[in-house]
Amino acid sequence: MESRGTQPLNLCHVQKLLLIINRLHMLFHSTALGFLFYYRLSFFFRNPETRETTPLLPWLLVFASEIILSFIWILGQAYRWRPVSRIVFPERLPEDDKLPPIDVFICTADPIKEPTLDVMNTVISAMALDYPLEKLHVYLSDDGGSPVTLQGMKEAWKFAKCWLPFCRKYRINSRCPKAYFSALENGDAVSTESSELVVEKQKMKERYEAFKEDIMKIKDSGFASNPNTTSAKDHPPVIEVIEELDQVELPLLVFVSREKRPSHPHHFKAGALNVLLRVSAVMSNSPYILVLDCDMFCNESTSARQAMCFHLDPTMSPSLAFVQFPQKFHNVSKNDIYDSQLRSLFTLQWQGMDGLSGPVMSGTGFYIKRASLCGNNTIKDTNLPELQMYYGSSNEFIKSLNQNYTKKLVNGGLAILEETQLLASFDYEIGTQWGQEVGFSYGSVVEDFLTGFNLHCKGWTSVFCDPTRPQFLGTATTNLNDVLIQGSRWYSGLFENGITMSCPLIYGPLRMSVLQSMCFAELTYFPLYCLPLWCFATIPQLCLLHGISLYPKVSDPFFLVFLFIFVSAVSKHLLEVLISGGTIRNWLNEQRIWMMKSITCHLYGCLDAILKKIGLRKASFLPTDKVEDDEQTMLYQMDKYDFRASNIFLVPMVSLIIINISSFIGGLQRAISGGDWDNKLFVQLFISAYIIILNYPIVEGLLLRKDKGRISPFVAPLT
Ligand SMILES: O=c1ccn([C@@H]2O[C@H](COP(=O)(O)OP(=O)(O)O[C@H]3O[C@H](CO)[C@@H](O)[C@H](O)[C@H]3O)[C@@H](O)[C@H]2O)c(=O)[nH]1
Numbered sequence: 017m018e019s020r021g022t023q024p025l026n027l028c029h030v031q032k033l034l035l036i037i038n039r040l041h042m043l044f045h046s047t048a049l050g051f052l053f054y055y056r057l058s059f060f061f062r063n064p065e066t067r068e069t070t071p072l073l074p075w076l077l078v079f080a081s082e083i084i085l086s087f088i089w090i091l092g093q094a095y096r097w098r099p100v101s102r103i104v105f106p107e108r109l110p111e112d113d114k115l116p117p118i119d120v121f122i123c124t125a126d127p128i129k130e131p132t133l134d135v136m137n138t139v140i141s142a143m144a145l146d147y148p149l150e151k152l153h154v155y156l157s158d159d160g161g162s163p164v165t166l167q168g169m170k171e172a173w174k175f176a177k178c179w180l181p182f183c184r185k186y187r188i189n190s191r192c193p194k195a196y197f198s199a200l201e202n203g204d205a206v207s208t209e210s211s212e213l214v215v216e217k218q219k220m221k222e223r224y225e226a227f228k229e230d231i232m233k234i235k236d237s238g239f240a241s242n243p244n245t246t247s248a249k250d251h252p253p254v255i256e257v258i259e260e261l262d263q264v265e266l267p268l269l270v271f272v273s274r275e276k277r278p279s280h281p282h283h284f285k286a287g288a289l290n291v292l293l294r295v296s297a298v299m300s301n302s303p304y305i306l307v308l309d310c311d312m313f314c315n316e317s318t319s320a321r322q323a324m325c326f327h328l329d330p331t332m333s334p335s336l337a338f339v340q341f342p343q344k345f346h347n348v349s350k351n352d353i354y355d356s357q358l359r360s361l362f363t364l365q366w367q368g369m370d371g372l373s374g375p376v377m378s379g380t381g382f383y384i385k386r387a388s389l390c391g392n393n394t395i396k397d398t399n400l401p402e403l404q405m406y407y408g409s410s411n412e413f414i415k416s417l418n419q420n421y422t423k424k425l426v427n428g429g430l431a432i433l434e435e436t437q438l439l440a441s442f443d444y445e446i447g448t449q450w451g452q453e454v455g456f457s458y459g460s461v462v463e464d465f466l467t468g469f470n471l472h473c474k475g476w477t478s479v480f481c482d483p484t485r486p487q488f489l490g491t492a493t494t495n496l497n498d499v500l501i502q503g504s505r506w507y508s509g510l511f512e513n514g515i516t517m518s519c520p521l522i523y524g525p526l527r528m529s530v531l532q533s534m535c536f537a538e539l540t541y542f543p544l545y546c547l548p549l550w551c552f553a554t555i556p557q558l559c560l561l562h563g564i565s566l567y568p569k570v571s572d573p574f575f576l577v578f579l580f581i582f583v584s585a586v587s588k589h590l591l592e593v594l595i596s597g598g599t600i601r602n603w604l605n606e607q608r609i610w611m612m613k614s615i616t617c618h619l620y621g622c623l624d625a626i627l628k629k630i631g632l633r634k635a636s637f638l639p640t641d642k643v644e645d646d647e648q649t650m651l652y653q654m655d656k657y658d659f660r661a662s663n664i665f666l667v668p669m670v671s672l673i674i675i676n677i678s679s680f681i682g683g684l685q686r687a688i689s690g691g692d693w694d695n696k697l698f699v700q701l702f703i704s705a706y707i708i709i710l711n712y713p714i715v716e717g718l719l720l721r722k723d724k725g726r727i728s729p730f731v732a733p734l735t
């Protein structure tokens with residue numbers, strides 16, 4: 017093709033209109049905040065007699081909340097400073113023989129919460145990526161150390177032997193078998209297909225059904241026999257290359273289960289990824305790596321080529337660490353009552369960071385340059401003992417750091433397998449720089465955030481690539497309990513990064529732009545929403561019941577300041593939802609779930625992080641449940657909250673709603689009997705009403721619903 021090598025592989029486009037709207041909004045909103053602060057501060061200089069009518073404590077609490085909200089708001093403006101979007105031209109990439117090899121890392125941890133069949137679908141979709149076969153190597157890490165997973169992989173390999181040629185021959189785009197066949201059932205088939213394809217498809221479908229059954233059989237026998245020699249927390253390293261004697265051409269497929277011992281920290285997913293990093297280094301050592309969660313299948317087969325449009329762009333490549341695709345999910349409903357899709361994160365926020373020096377690493381769906389994870393470049397010039405201090409004792413691994421190293425799997429297969437046993441042993445990392453300078457970072461359960469932040473601190477950049485067709489699709493949490501448990505883990509992880517000396521606000525600005533550090537900081541301090549939201553859900557209401565005013569009267573000019581700030585914040589959010597393709601319903605749901613999360617999992621996340629910091633709690637990573645529960649899915653699809661959640665989540669929600677209802681009624685009585693419509697309590701009355709209206713589903717769940725997902729009547733007396 018003539019265009020190859022001459023035209024750019026990608027284009028970056030600044031979203032000008034959005035940029036102007038954002039900056040104007042910043043100007044007006046921050047001016048209004050300035051007036052608000054003036055109003056609050058001037059209170060202290062007011063004549064002491066008028067001041068005495070207002071007790072100081074509630075007033076200070078409300079003011080403190082306003083300060084925290086403004087602080088998070090200011091940090092959040094960094095995302096809105098320079099939003100960009102990008103397009104890629106994969107057709108301009110060099111010929112296949114000039115493309116660099118890729119290793120794919122997939123992590124799984126628990127064969128019950130993460131059904132083996134789904135994990136295998138992810139594996140197969142990765143093997144089937146549209147990329148030269150001999151340049152693709154797929155590694156699956158099983159932290160559960162389950163023989164079921166290993167057996168499952170052998171079946172997956174057999175199925176892939178016919179699935180891959182089928183996809184390539186008919187240029188199938190959706191190469192995850194489960195997704196492909198369920199789309200067929202839903203009638204997405206093209207009518208212009210050749211009769212040959214129709215026949216082949218039917219054959220493939222039968223093969224898939226057989227494959228499914230084989231997995232079921234393995235599962236039944238696997239769980240029944242339950243070999244006591246391995247348990248999820250205590251097992252030896254197992255590394256196995258899946259292959260067969262008949263030489264069919266398939267990507268390399270490797271099963272890795274690192275050694276785990278209860279006496280030793282294993283650092284959750286980051287630990288698993290680091291083992292894969294080492295094992296793959298001595299087997300295939302590809303310069304680029306795709307990281308996937310076990311539920312995140314490849315929905316579009318060309319993602320690797322799209323990512324290469326950045327990695328092979330000579331103007332970006334030297335500093336580019338990773339290309340991040342958004343997390344998208346196959347199971348979110350239209351109204352998405354829990355905001356399971358994390359809309360704001362994967363649209364506005366990552367686009368905004370992309371216009372600075374790049375998005376946060378998001379755990380899954382990114383193509384990363386191996387060299388960016390291999391530590392300080394200058395260390396490579398030192399002597400062997402020092403290298404061993406840094407990278408651990410494996411000479412084979414140290415040799416792999418040399419770019420020209422090629423895999424010796426074919427000739428020295430056995431020797432290499434022995435080496436991988438060492439690399440996957442539980443004590444390999446002791447005394448080395450793994451998890452610090454080398455590999456994925458330890459020290460936070462949001463290893464993705466921390467690793468990305470550390471890379472940016474070292475001067476690496478990243479890119480956000482969001483083509484219209486989702487490149488990867490995962491399973492989102494779609495019930496209240498799981499959403500809040502997952503949230504507690506994330507916010508604890510994020511907040512713990514905000515309360516260390518290396519937090520983005522202190523450590524960042526010296527190493528990256530101030531705006532970029534603000535974005536990282538916004539994420540770490542986001543859980544602080546729990547303080548203002550708890551405060552606004554209680555203090556104005558209790559004061560309302562006692563007739564204490566905390567806000568200006570309706571006729572006071574400062575009332576307009578508060579009104580403006582409210583309208584401006586709410587309408588800006590609405591605008592952002594609409595721009596990213598959402599609806600008013602989505603906006604409403606996002607406001608509500610933000611409130612629900614703030615008073616529950618933001619709070620628990622912060623507490624957990626603080627307890628960890630002072631050594632009273634240990635880090636834990638509870639993987640989310642990826643098993644589909646029909647009843648629960650049905651509630652979610654019908655936009656009904658599933659209140660079968662833990663009491664630690666329900667009790668705060670129910671008690672706050674009760675406080676708001678009672679204070680609203682009490683306040684209204686006061687207003688009517690007082691007959692004073694220039695009401696100094698109007699704002700407080702409004703806050704209660706807003707909270708009740710927005711959280712009406714809680715009221716409904718408490719009083720009206722009769723189905724299983726209602727709030728159990730036993731919760732109310734607890735509050
Ligand atoms: O000890 C562990 C725990 C988890 N995992 C794997 O990590 C992945 C993510 O776990 P999941 O339960 O799906 O957590 P989520 O909250 O859905 O994950 C989000 O948040 C994580 C950080 O908290 C990121 O690592 C993920 O990429 C991101 O999708 C899964 O494939 C797990 O199998 C392990 O390999 N080892």
Ligand SMILES: [Mn+2]
Pocket residue numbers: 309311490491640
């Ligand atoms: Mn997940």
